[in-house]
Amino acid sequence: MANRTVFRYADxxxxxxxxxxxxxxxxxxxxxxxxxxxxxxxxxxxxWCLRHAGLTGHTGFRGVITSFFRASLVEGPR
Ligand SMILES: [Zn+2]
Structure with missing residues (x-):
């Protein structure tokens, strides 16, 4: 008995x-x-950056923004 895998291509x-x-x-x-x-x-x-600069003299910072996305199937005819 062979295994069978079906791939469905969708938008x-x-x-x-x-x-x-x-x-x-x-x-x-x-x-x-x-x-x-x-x-x-x-x-x-x-x-926090301003306080850290005042305390340490460090002046370079990296801003990190984490956003969330959701993928969904597009319904209906193409
Ligand atoms: Zn620092």
């Missing part, structure tokens, strides 16, 4: 996932690698 669409969390913001120091806590808004990580 998929990718959109922002609105069912869960919105974007998550964070920042990392490019000098020492220390990172802010994750936050729902940009303000928290930005304030």
């Amino acid at each position: 998929w669409s990718l959109a922002t996932d609105t069912t869960g969390s919105g974007p998550i913001y964070a920042a990392e120091c490019t000098s020492c690698g220390e990172a802010s806590a994750a936050a729902d808004e940009q303000e928290g990580p930005e304030v």
Whole structure:
């Protein structure tokens, strides 16, 4: 008995996932690698950068924004 696998080719669409969390913001120091806590808004990580600069003299930061997407099958005729 042979195994049989069927692949179905279909159209998929990718959109922002609105069912869960919105974007998550964070920042990392490019000098020492220390990172802010994750936050729902940009303000928290930005304030962390300013405090970190004041405490350490480090002035370079990397902003990290994590967004969520959801793939879904496109219904209907092509
Ligand atoms: Zn630093």
